[in-house]
Amino acid sequence: KTRLALEVAAGGVDAFPGGVWWIDLATATTGDAVAPVALAAVGARETAGRTTLQAVCDRFAGAAALVVVDNCEHVLSAAFGLVDALRSAAPEVRIVATSREALGVRGEQLVPIGSLPSDDGERLFIERALSVRPDLDVDANRVVIERLCARLDGIPLAIELAAARCRSMLPAEIDSRLDDRFRLLRGGRAGAERHRTLQAAVAWSYEMLDDEERHVFQRLAVFADGTLVDGLAAVCEMDEFDVLDVVDRLISRSMVVTTATEFGSRYGQLETLRQFAEDRLVDSGAIEQVRDRHLAWVGRLAGEIAGSGGTPRAGAGFRRFCVEVDNLRVAVAHATGTGRHDTAHRIVAAVGSCALDRQALELFDWVRPVQLESDWTDAAAVCAAYGALADQNRGTRPTDGPIGGVPERFLDTNPVVMLLHSWLQLIGFGRWRAALDLLERIPLSSDGLRLAVDVAWLGCTGLGINNHRHPVDLDEIDRRGGAAMARARTSGDELAVAQVASWYGGALAWARPERALELTAEAKGIASRLGARGHFDRAVAMSGIALGNAVATGHLDRRMAALEMRRLLAASLEEGMMHMAASSSGPAFTLFARRDPDAAILLVLAIKEFNGFDYELILSEAGVELPADLEPYRTRLARMSLAEVVGQVIAALDRVIADAEAAPEPTGGDS
DSSP states (O other): OHHHHHHHHHHTTTTOTTOEEEEEGGGOOSGGGHHHHHHHHHTOOOOTTOOHHHHHHHHTTTOOOEEEEEOOGGGHHHHHHHHHHHHHHOTTOEEEEOOSSOOOOTTOOOOOOOOOOHHHHHHHHHHHHHHHOTTOOHHHHHHHHHHHHHHTTTOHHHHHHHHHGGGTSOHHHHHHTGGGHHHHSBSSOOSOGGGSBHHHHHHHHHTTSOHHHHHHHHHGGGSSSOBOHHHHHHHHTOOHHHHHHHHHHHHHTTSSEEEEETTEEEEEOOHHHHHHHHHHHHHHTOHHHHHHHHHHHHHHHHHHHHHTTTSTTHHHHHHHHHHTHHHHHHHHHHHHHTTOHHHHHHHHHHTHHHHHHHTOGGGGGGGOOOOOTTOOOHHHHHHHHHHHHHHHHHTOOOOSSSGGGOOTTHHHHOHHHHHHHHHIIIIIHOOHHHHHHHHHHSOOOSHHHHHHHHHHHHHHHHHHHHHHOOOOOHHHHHHHHHHHHHHHHHHTOHHHHHHHHHHHHHHHTTTOHHHHHHHHHHHHHHHHHHTOHHHHHHHHHHHHHHHHHHHHTTOSOHHHHHHHHHHHHHHHHHTTOHHHHHHHHGGGHHHHTTTOHHHHHHHHHHHTTTOOOOHHHHHHHTTOOOOSOOHHHHHHHHTSOHHHHHHHHHHHHHHHHHHHHHSOOOOSSOO
C-alpha cells in the first residue's frame, strides 16, 4: 500500500500547486507522537498560542496540495484526528491515507488493496531474483515461480523475501521449504524493521488486535479453506452474532477474507496468516482443545448432511459436503491421529454416499487401514465397504470374498454393507444374478432403503440386459422404475431422482433407447447442476449404451453419439477414474468396433481384468470376432496402462467422428 501511495504521489507532482507532502506515521509509537511527526514531515514550526496539530494545519491554509499520510493503523485514533483537522482547516487539500483499516473520517472513500495478480507477482519475483542472481534461468524455473507466488498468497513482501533467497537457493528449494515460511523468509530486504521478515510484517498487524479479535483470529486457523459462521462460532464457543461482530473488525483490518457462497459468507485466511495464527495457538497450548471442538463440529455437520438424504434438503446437503471436504479431511486426520478411530469411521460413513456422488474417493483412504481385528463396528464396516467400491472405481481389481475384508456377519446384519456388496458383485465381477440374490435378503426397514434397493435392482437388470442380453421384462422394469421415480420425486431429493433416472434409463437402453435417452438426459441435468460427478458419469455411460443401440438401429446420428462417448472418456481420464473410463468404453463398441477392431479387442481384454461382463458377445454383435490367438494382444496389453487403452478408444472415436464429418450429407431417410 505504501508503494501504491508513492505512485499516486509521484503522479500528482504537477497537478498540485501546493506540492505533494509525505507524512510517515510508522515512527509514531503512540498517538501523542502523531502531531509532532507530521509537523516535522511538512517542515512547519510551532507558534505561540497554537497547538502542534494547528501548526500542521496552518502550513496548508489556502494551499491546493496533496498530503499522503502513510501507516495509520497502529495510531488510528490520532491519525483520524490529523486527517479530520486537515480537511476542516484546508478544504483544497487532498489526502491519501494508507492503513490496514478504515479511519472512519466522514466522506472517506476506501480502495481495498488485495494480493498481487499472478502475472504481477511472478514479474516481481523474477525482477528481485535476477537482482541477486543474474544467471537464474527464468524459463526453466517459470512453473516453480508461478507455484511459489500462488503459495505466498500474492503478498508482495513475501514474494520479495522469497526472491531474495535466490542468492543461495534455487526456486524449487525455496518452494520445498515454504511449509516453514516464517523461518525461511527473514532478512534479505532493506527498509523498516517490520518489513525485514515475514514474521515481523504479520506480527505488526497481529499486535494491534484486541484479545477478542486474537481469540477468533487464532481459532479460524484450524479450518481448512475457511468456514461459515456456524463453524467459527462452534470452535470459538461464541454466539454467532458476537462472532460476526469480531469477524467484521478482522475483515476491516485485512486479517480475514470473505467469500460469498450459496450458503452465505465464508470466512478464511490467507495461508500465510493462517500459519501465523496456528503458531500462536500452539504457543498458547490451546491447539488440541480447539481441534477437538473443530472435530465435534465436523461430526455434527456430517450427521446433518447424512440426515438430509431423502428430503428436499439433499441437494443442499450434498453441496455443503462438497465445500467442506477439506474440513472433513482435517477433522478425520485429527481423530485418527489421537486414536479416536470410531469417531473417524462414523464421520466418513455418514458422508460416504456423497463422496461417491462427488467422486471424492480419497475420503475413504483417510480411515485406512482398518485394523480392528475383533472390534469391528458398523461404521467401520461401512467405511471398508465404501473403500472397496471406491478402489474398484479407480481401477484396482477387487478381491473375491466379503467386500473390503469386512467380517461376514455384516453381510447379514448391516443393510448398507449388503447393498454396497451387491454393487461390487455387479460392477466389479459382472455377477448380476448374485447381486440380485443379495438384494432380496436386505430388510426393507425404511423408504430410503427400499428406494436404494430398487435402484440397485434397476442397475442389475440393466447391466444384465446390456452386457449379457438377459431377457427383457419391460413390464417389471416399468413397474419398479416408475414406482422408484415417483418415490424419489415425492421425497424432493434431487440426487435420488438423478440416480433412479440414470439406472432406469440404463435398464431401458436396449429395448427403448429413446425413452432411455430422455431419462438419462434428466439425470445428467440434475447431476451437472449439483456437481454430482458420479451420477453424471453414470448417466452419460447409460446414455452411451442407449446411443449405441439407437445408432445400431439407424435412429440416431453416429457422430453425435461418438462425440458424447469421447467427452465422457476424456473427462474420466483427466480425473484419474481409470476403471470408470474403461467400463464406460463398452457402449462405444457399436460405434467404433468395425472401424478399429484392434482397439476394440484390446479394450475387451483390459476390461475383463476388472469384471465378468460378456463383452465378447457385444463385440460379436458389433461385427468383430475375437481371434483364436490372443497372445499378441496380451503381449501388447502387458506394456500398456489402462489409460493408454482408453486413449486408443478415444483415438478410434476421433476417427469415427472425422469419417462422419467427411461423409456427404444424407439425401433422405434416417441418419
